[in-house]
Amino acid sequence: MILTVTPNSAIDRVLFVDELIPGETMYTRKSVTSVGGKGLDASVVLSTLGAEQLALGFAAGENGRQLEALLDNYGIAHALIHVAGETRIAHVIVELNQHRHSHVTTQGYALGATDLDAFWQLFHLRLGDANWIVAGGSLPQGCPVDFYARLTREASSADARVLVDTCDEPARQVAVARPAVLKMNRREFVATFGRSTGDLESLRSVAQEVQQQFNLPALVVTCGAEGILAVTEVGTWLVKSPPQTEVNSAGAGDGASAALAWQFSLGVGWEEALPWAAATGAAVILTDGTADCHLEDIQRICSQVLIERYG
Numbered sequence: 001m002i003l004t005v006t007p008n009s010a011i012d013r014v015l016f017v018d019e020l021i022p023g024e025t026m027y028t029r030k031s032v033t034s035v036g037g038k039g040l041d042a043s044v045v046l047s048t049l050g051a052e053q054l055a056l057g058f059a060a061g062e063n064g065r066q067l068e069a070l071l072d073n074y075g076i077a078h079a080l081i082h083v084a085g086e087t088r089i090a091h092v093i094v095e096l097n098q099h100r101h102s103h104v105t106t107q108g109y110a111l112g113a114t115d116l117d118a119f120w121q122l123f124h125l126r127l128g129d130a131n132w133i134v135a136g137g138s139l140p141q142g143c144p145v146d147f148y149a150r151l152t153r154e155a156s157s158a159d160a161r162v163l164v165d166t167c168d169e170p171a172r173q174v175a176v177a178r179p180a181v182l183k184m185n186r187r188e189f190v191a192t193f194g195r196s197t198g199d200l201e202s203l204r205s206v207a208q209e210v211q212q213q214f215n216l217p218a219l220v221v222t223c224g225a226e227g228i229l230a231v232t233e234v235g236t237w238l239v240k241s242p243p244q245t246e247v248n249s250a251g252a253g254d255g256a257s258a259a260l261a262w263q264f265s266l267g268v269g270w271e272e273a274l275p276w277a278a279a280t281g282a283a284v285i286l287t288d289g290t291a292d293c294h295l296e297d298i299q300r301i302c303s304q305v306l307i308e309r310y311g
Contacts, residue, residue, distance in 0.1 A: 002261050003126060003160075004043045005135035005151065006057035007119075007143050008108060009080065010036030011067050012290040014092045014248060020102065029096065034251075034290035035070050036090045038136035038165050041254035041291035042261070045280060046134075047074045048293050051262045054079060054126060058119070058140070060109040061086035079126070081118050085109030092250045092290060099246040110141035123151070127158045132261040136165030136183075136254070148174040161264070165257050167192045175214040181260065183220040185253055200226060200238065204310065207231045218270075220260070222253045227306075228278050232270055236310040239274040241282035241301050251291030255284040259298075275305040 012034040017026045035044050043055040055078040059067055064080065064087040071078045088108030094101045133155050139147055148170050152162045161180035164171075167188035175182055190197055193210050197203040203221065211219040211231040218232040227240030259280035263273035279302035283293040 001129045001131065002046060002051055002053045002265055003130040003133045004039035004046070004053060004055045004057075005123070005133060006037040006039030006055070006137055007111075007135075007147060008037055008088070008138045008140045009040055009057050009059055009064070009067060010088045010090045010105070010108065011063050011070070012036040012090045012092050012250065014094060014250070014288060014290060016094045016096055016248075016288070019095050019097045020093055030288070032288045033066075033070070034092075034292070035067065035074070036088075036290060038254050038257070039134055040067075040071070041251040042134045042136070042258040043071070043076045043078075044074060044251070044291040045255045045258035045284070045293060046262060047076050048295055048298075049258065049262050049280075050295075051258075051265065053077065054129075056119070056122060056126065057081070058083050058109065058111065058115065059087050060084060063087035063089065079122055081115060081122065083109050083111060083115045092248070094248050094250075101248060101250055103250075108140055111143050116143070120154075124154070127155060127160060130155075130160045132265045133160055133162045134165075134257050134261045135162060136257065138166070139170055145169050146173045148179075149177040152177040152179045163257055163261050165253065175210075175216060178214065178216060180264075181218045181220055182214075182216055183222070183253075183257055185222045186224070189221050200229070204229060204231070204236065204238070208236065220256075222256060222281065224249075228256060228274065228281070230270060230274055234270060237270065237274055237307055238310070239278040239305055239307045241278045242304045244282050244285055244301075246285045248288055248290065249285040252281040252284040254291055255293060256281040271307070271309075275302050275307055278302075278305045
């Protein structure tokens with residue numbers, strides 16, 4: 001089973017406009033309410049892939065109850081700890097003319113010591129059932145910056161492997177704990193490790209240095225239309241899906257995370273798993289909702305993915 005962990009859950013309000021024009025009144029072409037938060041987005045994709053899973057995390061207020069209803073509609077098993085406050089809203093503004101999206105996110109709940117204790121008790125209760133864990137996203141107020149590092153160490157002691165998608169200080173902390181996969185997008189990678197990357201060749205060189213510096217089993221950097229770079233103990237790859245007509249790219253990286261964990265949980269290696277990751281991320285951008293995708297799109301794109309190995 002795959003556990004997903006989302007310390008900072010959200011609801012995405014996806015607003016489609018022709019173009020975002022500052023100072024002007026704009027009207028939506030349509031709007032969609034979706035699941036938000038990296039781990040929960042991965043759960044949405046895992047439900048499409050048919051993987052056995054359980055979503056862990058927190059929820060608060062009326063938004064939290066709506067979030068649970070959205071998960072129920074997907075048939076996603078979940079155990080969210082209810083805390084004081086309100087689950088945040090992430091307004092995803094999709095510009096139809098520009099094929100791009102922006103996020104405007106409200107402040108969410110804050111966690112207390114009792115909330116965190118309840119999470120760790122729940123995590124340990126379900127950890128024995130999991131062989132892979134997908135965790136990620138920002139940390140809410142009150143959550144220790146070493147949250148993902150602790151999660152990784154405790155999962156490793158139970159022989160569960162962890163993919164963490166986060167950035168900045170939480171990423172630097174978890175890198176020391178050596179998760180099976182540390183993942184982030186290119187912009188986050190540059191901000192986290194303070195290294196300029198330039199072109200893809202420069203990015204590959206810097207990513208290999210970081211992977212070796214922390215002795216990471218794997219470092220994965222998503223680069224949008226340029227593909228996914230994976231620097232691992234057994235090799236370095238760049239995988240790229242064919243161009244797609246973007247509808248909403250929110251959750252594409254989480255789709256790649258879900259596909260990797262799913263493939264690895266089936267005993268598949270990097271060379272076989274990476275095309276699924278690229279194809280799943282590409283399939284996500286074809287739908288209106290955050291992290292929504294269709295299995296037939298994933299399968300179709302997967303057969304067209306280009307994979308290049310370095311060394």
